Amino acid sequence: MFNNLQTTNVLSIFVVTIAIILLIYFAVKTLITANLFQQGVSLYQQQDYPGAEAAFRKVININSTNDVVRLFLGDVLKAQDKVAEAQDLYQQVIQRSPKNPEGYLRLANILMLQNQQQEATTNLQKSQELFQKQRQPEKAQRIAQLLEKMSHKLS
Structure with missing residues (x-):
């Protein structure tokens, strides 16, 4: 015992x-x-x-697993004109966290720089939808304004 x-x-x-x-x-x-x-x-x-x-x-x-760091790293790469690497990181964030509106927003910015307006618009719309669902109406409204400006330029 x-x-x-x-x-x-x-x-x-x-x-x-x-x-x-x-x-x-x-x-x-x-x-x-x-x-x-x-x-x-x-x-x-x-x-x-x-x-x-x-x-x-x-x-x-x-x-x-930290997607916030990936977003920041993407911003840093974009600032250094390493656009393809930044784009890849933003796509990784979207793939890993499809409900993260920042990934779509940042990818849309890259796509606009590359003159890919349709893809940029699609990503902006997704980002806007997610910001709205996450109760961030100010950000969703700013994206809506940007989309409106973009549609006027394409018209």
Whole structure:
């Protein structure tokens, strides 16, 4: 009986130790990711696009599921005239998170630069619809105004 109690205590200590180690690991990983993300945003605001690109790529290497970082990285790439890479990132965001209106909006901007008005319009409409569904009527209204301007230019 004493042996069973000892085994149970050792097992409990082991499980708690593993849980604490995992918590520390994830806390450190989150802290590093947050610091790199903030560094990337700061460098982007300072127009240090290569530095911001490096920071955002590090964040993606640590946390590959973060679509917000992909959007920022796409913006940085676009600012460096790496339009094809930016377009690919925006398409990845849409593929991974089809209800993210920012992916459609940013892709539409790229498509407008490439003079692909019909595809840009389709993406703007999707973005507008999603902003409306997500109760962001101001953004949906701004997109509606842009679509109206675009339709007048095509007329």
